[in-house]
Amino acid sequence: MPSRRHVIADDLRHQISSGQLKAGERLPSEAQLATRYTVSTATLRSALALLQGEGLVEKIHGNGNFVRHPLRRITYAGGAAAPAPWTAFSAPLRMTARTTNIKAPSHLTTLLNLPPRSSLNEVLFTTHEGKTPHGLAHIYVPHGFAPATPPLPEQIAARLADLRPPLSEVQERVSARLPTLEEAETLRISPSLAVLSLTRVTTDSTGRVIEAALLVLPGDRADALFTTRFVTEERSSKK
Amino acid sequence: MPSRRHVIADDLRHQISSGQLKAGERLPSEAQLATRYTVSTATLRSALALLQGEGLVEKIHGNGNFVRHPLRRITYAGGAAAPAPWTAFSAPLRMTARTTNIKAPSHLTTLLNLPPRSSLNEVLFTTHEGKTPHGLAHIYVPHGFAPATPPLPEQIAARLADLRPPLSEVQERVSARLPTLEEAETLRISPSLAVLSLTRVTTDSTGRVIEAALLVLPGDRADALFTTRFVTEERSSKK
C-alpha cells in the first residue's frame, strides 16, 4: 500500500516539522535525494510534488528546492465586517495598486449588471507580507467612481461609506480551485496548491452594483471568516 | 514553451467541451492515447492529471478514464440564511446520516470550548445527488443535545430554533485545500482537486457553543454564498 513517494514525502515532511530542515533552507539536489532514498529521479520528484501541494516546499527552477517559510495565516473578514478588501485583512499588509480604465468584457457586464462595452475602472491589487505575495485582487468600479489619479484605497473606502443611495447588500461567493498558471506565478505558489477564490458584489439600495471584487488567496495561508450575529429580541419574523 | 502534456490536455479538453467526448463516456486506453499522440505513457498520464485536477476526467483503476458528468453546481448558503447545513443547500440532496457518541478529542474541545474528554454526539453526513457524492459533513453537538435514536435533521433544526437561551452568533471559516486521501475517496474526486473546507461554530447568547460543523465540499461543483444586508438608519420596510 504505502508507495515509495509517500514514504519519502512523509520522511521529508517530518524533517521539516521537526526542524532538521529549517525554513528557507535549500534541500539537497533531487539527484542527491534520489540516491539517498535509492529511487529514480521521477519518483523522488513525485514525492516533492506532494510536499509542494501542501505548501511546504517551493521549487525554483535552476536553483533548488526550498523549505517554505512558516505560513503566517491571514484572515479575510467577510460579511458586515468589510466593505472594502483592503480593510478586510487581519494583519497590515503592504500592497501595490494599479488602476486602469477598461471596456467591460462580457463576464463583467453580467456580474456588474451593466450594458455591454461599458467603461469602468479596474484596480489590480497585490498584497505582500515582506517579499512573499499574499493575495491578488481585481476590483471593478463602474461610473467613473474610483479615484483615477491617486489609487489610494482610503479614498474608495471613504466614498463607499458616504455613498448616496447607501449600499444595501454585499454578496460574497467563495470557491476553491487550483490557480491558473498566471495566478500561481504572481502568488509564487505551486500550481497544485489550492486557492480560495472570492467574488464580492456590493449593491446599493436601488439595486445598482457599486463595486465588484475578485480575490484570489493562497489556500495554505489564507482563509475567510464570516460572522453573523442574530438580534435576540425580534426573531419572530421570517422570510 | 507549450509542453506536450499541455497540448494534449488542451486537445482532450476541447474534445470534451465540444461534445466529441460525451459525459460518462470512457476515453481510449492510456496506451492507445499515448500512441495516438506519439508520446510515452508517462507524458500522457501527466496530461490526464491536468484534466483530473479540473474535474473533467475521472480515473477508475483497472477500468478506464471517464468523462465526468457535467457538474450541477451546488451552493452552500452561509450567514443568516442557514442555521443548519441540511437547510443550507440550494438543491434538495439525498443524504445519509450516522450518529455516534464520542469522547471529544483535543482539537474539538478547543473548538467547542469544552473541558477535555467531554462526551458529545458526532453526526456524519454525506449528501448525494444521484450516485455521486456532493458533500461531507461532521457535526458535533455537546450536552446530549442531538437526537440519539432518530437522526432526523429536522429535529435538530427545530431544537436549534426553539433554543433557550437563543443562539446569537454563527462563525463560518472557509478555506481551500487539497482533500485528504480519505476525503477524496468518499467524495470520489481526484486527490488533486481542491475542496472547500468550512468550519461553522454556532454560539448562544451566553457564549456557549451549541454546535460545530466541519464541512468538506468538492471545489469543482460547490461554492459558498454569504449575503449581508445593511439596514439603513431609517426604518426599512421588508420587501
Place this chain on the structure above:
DNA sequence: GAGTGGTCTAGACCACGAG
C-alpha cells in the same frame, strides 16, 4: 485471464539560475 490504470526505473535532453 485479458485489459486497464498505478508505480517505478535509468536514463536522455532541455531550460533556467548563479557565478
Place this chain on the structure above:
DNA sequence: TCGTGGTCTAGACCACTCA
C-alpha cells in the same frame, strides 16, 4: 560554464476490474 530543476522516453512490473 556548471549545477540545478523540467520534460520526456521506452520500457518493466504490480494492482485492480470485469467477463
